[in-house]
Amino acid sequence: MTEVKPMRADARRNYERLLKAAAEAFAEHGEGASLDDIAKRAGVGSGTLYRHFPTRQALLEAAYIDRVEALAARADDLAGELPPGEALVEWLNELSAGMIQVRGLKALLGSAVTDGSNAVVTACGVSVKGAAGRLVEAAQREGTLRGDVEPIEILRLAHGVATASELTDGEGKFIRRYLSLLTEGLRP
């Protein structure tokens, strides 16, 4: 199914350049960075950018896929180091921190866990959902996480925690606080 038509050399070169420029620009100006500016930085015309990446979302995903996969891999590291319940919380902490510190990542992960009926299956979505699934299942088996929550709900809640934390200070200092309110509940 996956047609493997080798890209022409110039196309591949421009693709790489665009990715590099995009990562810089998103880091610098957030997810709203000017696309024409990214093309300019990469030394290509804007047509070239739009041909390779039809939407901002596509570019964002391509630029950050490595980082997202690192985050997913981190889930398995943590699972090896800590008991399941703690591994899950620690991972959610790192995930939320990433969403706040890496500009643009929050939007990307948000759309990866959005229930669009137009559900484009994104590589980022697959990675992150897989990682969450493994941690959630282990924690539930261990008995430290209620059995009726779905992995994707946990991801959405992490997004919510990142949002709440962002409102608080724009850095990530309050993530642990909100995460612990979530895990322990609001009752005394």
Next chain:
Amino acid sequence: MTEVKPMRADARRNYERLLKAAAEAFAEHGEGASLDDIAKRAGVGSGTLYRHFPTRQALLEAAYIDRVEALAARADDLAGELPPGEALVEWLNELSAGMIQVRGLKALLGSAVTDGSNAVVTACGVSVKGAAGRLVEAAQREGTLRGDVEPIEILRLAHGVATASELTDGEGKFIRRYLSLLTEGLRP
């Protein structure tokens, strides 16, 4: 302090018209509605719009202030009808639902509870924080809410719940679900 310089009749008229047009436009196109279009709907020039409302935020606030105050008043109604803990949860539910259903309200309330050092004290912020403060205090006194949470934290968490719920279905169907996960915690 509050200089009460009565507006000129034409100024007042245009102000009202803009508010009405803005409410329509925000409802129709979300918080990103075109400001020039709002001016056009109101039958005034864009200069007039920008004079009355220097920023999109200012217009958004003016257009929705009634609704926010209704929400704040609702807090006190609920406090009269239900025990404090339940009143709080029910209010948070209605608040979050409003953020999702009324396009633009989420952004407005978000900036009202953001800790900007450039903290503009907004009327919306005052209303909503006051209402939250009363409910939180009552629930804490009753002993159904942990004593170490601040009203503003609760508001930020509600924002997070609305965000998570929005990712789930774009309507408000999952607010109660996430709210109950938050109040009860994620442990079994």
Next chain:
DNA sequence: GACTAAGCGGAGACAGTCCCCGTTTATCGC
């Protein structure tokens, strides 16, 4: 070296924001 299609790139149409400043008009003292 010549052919050809894949790929390039930037001009330009369009949409939005926001300011500037010449013109209009509500208000007030007479």
Next chain:
DNA sequence: GCGATAAACGGGGACTGTCTCCGCTTAGTC
């Protein structure tokens, strides 16, 4: 009523960003 005058109007225009179209260039192939 009737100017005088400062407040308010409004739309033209500069600017920024998105995205497409199509004539030109060039990599890959024989």
